[in-house]
Amino acid sequence: MSEPRHRLMGYVREEIMPHRFCSGCGCGTVLNAFTNAVEGIDLDPGRMVCVSGIGCSSWIPSPYFKSDTLHTTHGRPIAFATGVKMMRPDLTVVVIAGDGDVAGIGGNHLIHAARRNIDLSVFMVNNMIYGMTGGQVAPTTPAGVKTTTTPHRNVEPPFRVADLVVAAGAGYVARWTTYHAFPLMESMQNAMTRKGFSFIEIISQCPENYGRRIGLRRAIDFLKMFKEKAIRIEKTRDMSEEELKDRIIIGRLCDRDRPEFADEMHKLTAEQVAGLKASKEAAG
Amino acid sequence: MALDDNKRQYLSRLEGKTYFILGDEACAYGALFAGLDFFAGYPITPASEIAELIASELPKAGGISIQMEDELASMAAIVGASWTGARTMTATSGPGFSLMQENIGYAIMTESPCVVVDVQRSGPSTGQATKPAQGDVLQARWGTHGDHNIIALAPNSVQECFDLVLECFDLADIYRTPVILLMDGEVGHIRESVVMPQVSSIEHASRKIAARSAEVFGGEELVPGMIHYGQGQNVHVTGSTHLANGMRDVTTPHVHDVLIKRIYDKIDKNREKIVRVETDLDDKKKARVGVISYGASARPARGAVRAARAKGKSVDFLRLVTIWPFARTQVADFAKDLDIILVPEMNLGQLSREVERFVSGEVVSVPRIGGIPHTVDEIYDAVMEVVR
Amino acid sequence: MYTGLLERHRRGSKLIEITENLCKGCEICIEFCPLKVFEKSDKLNRKGYYLPIVTDEDLCVGCRLCELLCPEFAIVITNE
Numbered sequence: 001m002s003e004p005r006h007r008l009m010g011y012v013r014e015e016i017m018p019h020r021f022c023s024g025c026g027c028g029t030v031l032n033a034f035t036n037a038v039e040g041i042d043l044d045p046g047r048m049v050c051v052s053g054i055g056c057s058s059w060i061p062s063p064y065f066k067s068d069t070l071h072t073t074h075g076r077p078i079a080f081a082t083g084v085k086m087m088r089p090d091l092t093v094v095v096i097a098g099d100g101d102v103a104g105i106g107g108n109h110l111i112h113a114a115r116r117n118i119d120l121s122v123f124m125v126n127n128m129i130y131g132m133t134g135g136q137v138a139p140t141t142p143a144g145v146k147t148t149t150t151p152h153r154n155v156e157p158p159f160r161v162a163d164l165v166v167a168a169g170a171g172y173v174a175r176w177t178t179y180h181a182f183p184l185m186e187s188m189q190n191a192m193t194r195k196g197f198s199f200i201e202i203i204s205q206c207p208e209n210y211g212r213r214i215g216l217r218r219a220i221d222f223l224k225m226f227k228e229k230a231i232r233i234e235k236t237r238d239m240s241e242e243e244l245k246d247r248i249i250i251g252r253l254c255d256r257d258r259p260e261f262a263d264e265m266h267k268l269t270a271e272q273v274a275g276l277k278a279s280k281e282a283a284g
Numbered sequence: 285m286a287l288d289d290n291k292r293q294y295l296s297r298l299e300g301k302t303y304f305i306l307g308d309e310a311c312a313y314g315a316l317f318a319g320l321d322f323f324a325g326y327p328i329t330p331a332s333e334i335a336e337l338i339a340s341e342l343p344k345a346g347g348i349s350i351q352m353e354d355e356l357a358s359m360a361a362i363v364g365a366s367w368t369g370a371r372t373m374t375a376t377s378g379p380g381f382s383l384m385q386e387n388i389g390y391a392i393m394t395e396s397p398c399v400v401v402d403v404q405r406s407g408p409s410t411g412q413a414t415k416p417a418q419g420d421v422l423q424a425r426w427g428t429h430g431d432h433n434i435i436a437l438a439p440n441s442v443q444e445c446f447d448l449v450l451e452c453f454d455l456a457d458i459y460r461t462p463v464i465l466l467m468d469g470e471v472g473h474i475r476e477s478v479v480m481p482q483v484s485s486i487e488h489a490s491r492k493i494a495a496r497s498a499e500v501f502g503g504e505e506l507v508p509g510m511i512h513y514g515q516g517q518n519v520h521v522t523g524s525t526h527l528a529n530g531m532r533d534v535t536t537p538h539v540h541d542v543l544i545k546r547i548y549d550k551i552d553k554n555r556e557k558i559v560r561v562e563t564d565l566d567d568k569k570k571a572r573v574g575v576i577s578y579g580a581s582a583r584p585a586r587g588a589v590r591a592a593r594a595k596g597k598s599v600d601f602l603r604l605v606t607i608w609p610f611a612r613t614q615v616a617d618f619a620k621d622l623d624i625i626l627v628p629e630m631n632l633g634q635l636s637r638e639v640e641r642f643v644s645g646e647v648v649s650v651p652r653i654g655g656i657p658h659t660v661d662e663i664y665d666a667v668m669e670v671v672r
Numbered sequence: 673m674y675t676g677l678l679e680r681h682r683r684g685s686k687l688i689e690i691t692e693n694l695c696k697g698c699e700i701c702i703e704f705c706p707l708k709v710f711e712k713s714d715k716l717n718r719k720g721y722y723l724p725i726v727t728d729e730d731l732c733v734g735c736r737l738c739e740l741l742c743p744e745f746a747i748v749i750t751n752e
Contacts, residue, residue, distance in 0.1 A: 004689035006745040024698030028743020046516030068513040071522035073390050079357035083364030086348050091514050112353040181740045220703040272343035273290050
């Protein structure tokens with residue numbers, strides 16, 4: 001019997017599958033949810049540009065997802081994507097990259113893109129570690145964790161990245177985990193269909209370079225932990241910071257309409273072009 | 285590349301006119317005549333006037349000008365926009381140019397056409413922010429890591445700021461590479477007359493377009509064609525070592541060898557087409573002393589050569605318009621009968637090292653730092669000290 | 673939307689197929705199938721991963737959680 005062909009294989013660069021993610025890596029689930037999301041809303045990959053940085057999750061679009069792809073320098077995918085979006089606002093521009101890339105080295109681009117509310121969908125895969133380089137502490141690593149560069153313990157508090165992006169002014173912000181694959185997929189669809197800066201923080205598992213340092217050797221251990229710790233944002237309204245200390249708040253953090261950057265700039269350009277034309281006509 | 289109606293409408297007001305403007309402003313106007321579509325920048329002295337004028341004028345020509353959060357982002361944005369088919373540019377000075385180096389390397393590796401203007405100021409670090417220098421000449425060549433080649437031009441007048449930026453855009457498209465306009469704070473901040481050309485007199489080079497996405501990063505030609513985003517071709521652009529189809533292969537020695545040598549060779553083997561110099565040889569053709577200079581330094585250098593000739597001394601002069609690739613054959617030819625070559629530059633002797641590699645005569649650096657250009661007298665004195 | 677998807681596949685017979693050579697043996701399907709349709713087998717694939725097997729296909733309601741959670745595109749659920 002020939003092997004079954006997954007219906008989403010047409011959305012990936014099939015010739016290089018299976019992908020190189022480790023067994024149980026959350027990046028595979030994110031790729032799966034992403035292709036499902038694209039298929040579910042009939043988005044034409046030929047009208048998408050996927051931009052990524054450096055790190056494991058940046059491999060989700062580059063090379064796996066089959067569309068125009070820009071695999072950039074570490075930390076800069078949002079800045080590169082800004083250039084693409086400004087000149088081709090008609091294309092769906094998606095950034096998929098990791099927490100080290102988007103919130104560590106590239107944090108400045110993240111907050112400014114959110115402030116501008118540029119129409120990008122940024123899916124940040126947060127595995128709480130620098131996985132590709134071998135398990136160094138990340139700005140998202142919980143305090144107390146031993147990593148290769150915090151061999152005694154991490155004394156820094158982690159970034160709450162989604163909250164930061166809400167504060168910076170993004171149109172749409174959500175947080176999910178790789179256990180919550182269906183709502184994650186739906187959230188990705190929201191992000192890609194609505195205008196403005198959309199940001200999804202995807203809490204993900206790295207069994208190889210993070211899990212083994214915190215006693216979660218298997219992917220299923222992580223997913224059980226995500227399931228257990230996750231709490232819907234709607235249920236947190238009356239909860240204290242102390243009560244929420246170890247919880248993963250999931251759901252939609254904000255969804256608001258604000259002027260979109262590429263739109264506003266193109267409007268401005270159209271005004272200037274029309275103004276020049278009018279002044280020329282007036283001058284005869 | 286044909287200019288669209290919006291650009292033509294805008295430029296029709298300017299063509300044929302003479303403006304008395306800053307070098308920075310001339311650079312901005314030159315970019316508009318080149319058909320600039322997208323500009324991203326970050327404020328910095330002495331380059332801010334470029335961003336300011338472009339922010340004012342580019343929207344009138346139908347383009348987009350944005351200010352990014354830093355120079356890394358500016359460089360990134362112009363590369364991203366370049367892959368949509370846009371003519372793109374950023375402008376900065378030393379500190380920003382340092383920040384851009386990684387993404388300039390990315391543009392080299394991904395063969396993304398774009399123009400980077402560096403209005404050099406006195407460094408290192410913040411240095412003398414408002415003062416001119418030519419201290420980034422070697423950084424322009426070697427600033428980003430790894431083996432690579434670069435094209436850089438240096439204007440020595442306000443008119444040339446206009447003319448050379450036009451040329452930069454063409455070179456970027458022809459060779460699919462970032463091209464650097466190495467201005468300096470002196471030419472950027474002096475005011476001179478600029479004659480705007482007739483739009484019909486400008487021939488804009490076009491990018492070659494590839495037939496298949498499998499050949500966007502390789503194939504038979506030294507410069508492969510591009511496929512811009514949004515054509516449904518699944519173009520894969522990466523700064524990692526890649527095959528002709530853009531897919532990563534970061535372990536096979538041969539793949540890296542083929543890619544990097546081609547990216548190097550496309551500039552190296554077209555050196556003679558790219559390089560431009562300006563020579564002013566002594567009529568009597570018996571000079572034993574020559575002066576080589578570039579950018580703002582070339583102005584007092586030329587004055588000194590003329591003054592020496594007025595005193596009956598025979599001195600040859602060569603100005604490098606193209607800094608990189610280095611004009612090695614032109615310099616060797618210029619220097620073949622010279623015993624001494626003086627190289628005045630606004631640094632402690634950067635390009636003079638490059639000159640040394642290609643001449644048999646003695647190379648004497650005439651350095652100048654501190655934020656004030658050479659005077660004619662000081663170069664004249666240096667010439668008179670060695671001339672017979 | 674995902675509840676709709678569930679509704680769409682609630683009825684009809686299901687075919688669960690596992691692409692053996694894509695599987696990396698992470699056991700997510702085994703652990704998180706709400707109806708415990710999968711079990712770990714002692715069969716190894718080419719890469720040396722223990723494959724899941726379907727114990728009772730009739731248990732499956734076609735919710736596709738396994739298909740979506742699978743990091744490898746290795747599970748295909750077909751609703752007849």
